[in-house]
Amino acid sequence: MPNPEARRRNAPDAGDAVPAVAAAPAGSVPLEAGLRHPDGAAVRIRGLAKSFGGPLVLSQIDLDIAPGEFLAIVGKSGCGKSTLLRILTGLDTPQSGEVTVDGRTPADNAADIRLMFQEPRLLPWASVAGNVAVGLRQDAHPGNAADRAVAEALKAVQLPEKAGVWPATLSGGQKQRVALARALVSRPRLLALDEPLGALDALTRLVMQALILRVKQETGFTAVLVTHDVAEAVALADRVIVLEAGRIAAEFRVDVPHPRPTASEEAARIEARILEAIFHGRTAA
Numbered sequence: 001m002p003n004p005e006a007r008r009r010n011a012p013d014a015g016d017a018v019p020a021v022a023a024a025p026a027g028s029v030p031l032e033a034g035l036r037h038p039d040g041a042a043v044r045i046r047g048l049a050k051s052f053g054g055p056l057v058l059s060q061i062d063l064d065i066a067p068g069e070f071l072a073i074v075g076k077s078g079c080g081k082s083t084l085l086r087i088l089t090g091l092d093t094p095q096s097g098e099v100t101v102d103g104r105t106p107a108d109n110a111a112d113i114r115l116m117f118q119e120p121r122l123l124p125w126a127s128v129a130g131n132v133a134v135g136l137r138q139d140a141h142p143g144n145a146a147d148r149a150v151a152e153a154l155k156a157v158q159l160p161e162k163a164g165v166w167p168a169t170l171s172g173g174q175k176q177r178v179a180l181a182r183a184l185v186s187r188p189r190l191l192a193l194d195e196p197l198g199a200l201d202a203l204t205r206l207v208m209q210a211l212i213l214r215v216k217q218e219t220g221f222t223a224v225l226v227t228h229d230v231a232e233a234v235a236l237a238d239r240v241i242v243l244e245a246g247r248i249a250a251e252f253r254v255d256v257p258h259p260r261p262t263a264s265e266e267a268a269r270i271e272a273r274i275l276e277a278i279f280h281g282r283t284a285a
């Protein structure tokens with residue numbers, strides 16, 4: 001089994017230059033009121049099953065996600081994490097069962113849901129601001145309101161000075177910030193994050209984790225994160241579920257107050273239990 005302590009030793013800890021996750025990055029300012037949303041979406045899943053024509057890749061999924069909750073989904077490769085997230089966001093449909101976001105199907109609620117991927121998926125021919133504007137509901141932002149919303153979103157991800165540049169001139173971490181701004185600009189009630197930091201180096205990951213948590217705490221959306229990184233799940237989420245062959249095999253609450261130092265003993269203990277559940281199916285303390 002991977003040793004979480006060994007992995008932790010390779011990462012910068014709270015004593016290094018990188019802050020504890022959830023500490024606001026240096027120089028940050030409170031988010032503009034325009035980006036805040038009064039409440040996150042409530043998600044309800046009952047009896048969800050999914051196949052792509054062969055065996056079931058998801059089955060017997062019952063899950064409630066509370067408004068404003070930060071849920072992480074972990075599990076071995078191929079266990080169905082991304083499929084579950086795609087169904088939650090309306091990009092795929094259940095074979096059977098019920099999935100609702102605030103009482104409506106995800107497809108019917110598309111305006112309130114945004115998804116962020118591992119790749120930033122920026123348009124190379126549009127400026128950074130143009131890429132963020134892609135996330136806007138144009139009808140909801142007449143005239144200057146759209147420009148203001150884009151500027152606020154870029155400020156929230158600490159890239160206001162990059163509004164006019166091309167994506168090709170940005171680092172990988174900066175591109176993901178733009179992708180986050182594009183997701184935030186429409187004030188989603190549900191933000192789904194599919195391994196959004198998977199391609200970033202360890203240091204940039206920690207900085208981005210802090211940023212995601214900060215905007216999450218300040219805007220109030222419900223967040224669902226798929227990640228291979230159990231330490232990341234424990235650093236960010238209120239609750240972590242373990243998927244095993246398409247079913248929920250275990251569930252863990254992370255009752256550790258933010259900011260959560262990367263070297264926290266309690267976080268390490270929860271991380272070890274989650275790894276046990278993933279690799280050995282054990283859920284006991």
Ligand SMILES: Nc1ncnc2c1ncn2[C@@H]1O[C@H](COP(=O)(O)OP(=O)(O)OP(=O)(O)O)[C@@H](O)[C@H]1O
Nearest residue numbers: 052057075076077078079080081082083084226228
């Ligand atoms: N469009 C598709 N058509 C056929 N099979 C698919 C499709 N999408 C996913 N699958 C299959 O469904 C299963 C679950 O895939 P999924 O991508 O949800 O797993 P995952 O846990 O996200 O994997 P990973 O951690 O490797 O990204 C896999 O066996 C995969 O091959």
